[in-house]
Amino acid sequence: xxxSITSKTPHIDAIANNGMTFTNGYVSGSVCSxxxxxxxxxxxxxxxxxxxNLGDNYANTDDALxxxxxxxxxxxxxxxxEGYKTGMIEKWHLGEEKQFxxxxxxxxxxxxxxxxxxxxxxGKATNIIRNYTKVDYLSLPYLTDTFGDEAxxxxxxxxxxxxxxxxxxxxx
Numbered sequence: 001x002x003x004s005i006t007s008k009t010p011h012i013d014a015i016a017n018n019g020m021t022f023t024n025g026y027v028s029g030s031v032c033s034x035x036x037x038x039x040x041x042x043x044x045x046x047x048x049x050x051x052x053n054l055g056d057n058y059a060n061t062d063d064a065l066x067x068x069x070x071x072x073x074x075x076x077x078x079x080x081x082e083g084y085k086t087g088m089i090e091k092w093h094l095g096e097e098k099q100f101x102x103x104x105x106x107x108x109x110x111x112x113x114x115x116x117x118x119x120x121x122x123g124k125a126t127n128i129i130r131n132y133t134k135v136d137y138l139s140l141p142y143l144t145d146t147f148g149d150e151a152x153x154x155x156x157x158x159x160x161x162x163x164x165x166x167x168x169x170x171x172x
Contacts, residue, residue, distance in 0.1 A: 032116070033093045040074045040094070040105075048072055054093060055116065067095015068105065076106030076164060085109075085158040088166045089150050091117065103131045107166075111135075111150045120144060 028038035029045055033053040037045040045051060054066050068074070076086045087109040088102045093116050095101075102110035111130050118125045120143035128135040128143075140146055147167070154165055 032091070036092075036094055037068050037072075040076065041068065041072045042075065043072070053116065054095070064097050064099075067097065067100030070099050070104075074106045076102075076166070078106070079164045080106050080108065083162060085161050085163040086165075087154040087158070087163065088112065089147050089154070090167055091115075098132075101132060109154060112147070118143065 027035040029035040029051070031053045034045040034050050037048075037050040041048070048069050048071075050068060076088070080086045086107045088107045089110075090112040092102055092110070092112060092114045094105075096114040098104065101114070109131065111128070113125075113127050114129065115127060118127050122141050123138050125135075125140050125143050125146075126137045128137060128140060128146075151165065151167060155163070158165075
């Protein structure tokens with residue numbers, strides 16, 4: 001947020017004053033997975049059959065087909081091709097089979113859950129992965145803190161390069 005009276009944000013204010021501000025945001029779907037699919041592809045998700053959240057809405061569909069079709073190009077893939085370091089943290093919810101993993105869809109780094117949610121309590125987040133590998137959930141503190149730490153590490157690691165970092169929070 002820029003222009004706050006209670007919290008001083010001079011750097012964010014400078015970006016807003018010297019650039020562009022957006023006061024409204026819109027998504028192309030009413031639930032999270034289709035909205036994410038639309039955001040990452042730049043296309044209406046209905047054009048490639050991703051109108052609903054994954055899961056029970058596709059009960060008679062093979063899991064190998066549940067995700068953004070591999071024929072769809074993602075923003076992360078384009079930016080990676082142009083030399084950006086790409087990272088994503090938190091909830092993916094765009095396919096749980098290997099071909100749909102974030103690191104197979106243009107992201108250099110991923111830390112989060114592939115499905116629609118997770119427990120956030122320390123030692124309870126059993127479904128968190130880093131790139132392709134399941135994380136030892138017993139070692140994880142409160143998940144919100146962990147996501148913040150991961151974001152900081154990604155930014156610090158890539159601050160000398162152009163980077164695209166995506167943090168798609170749990171509820172949307």
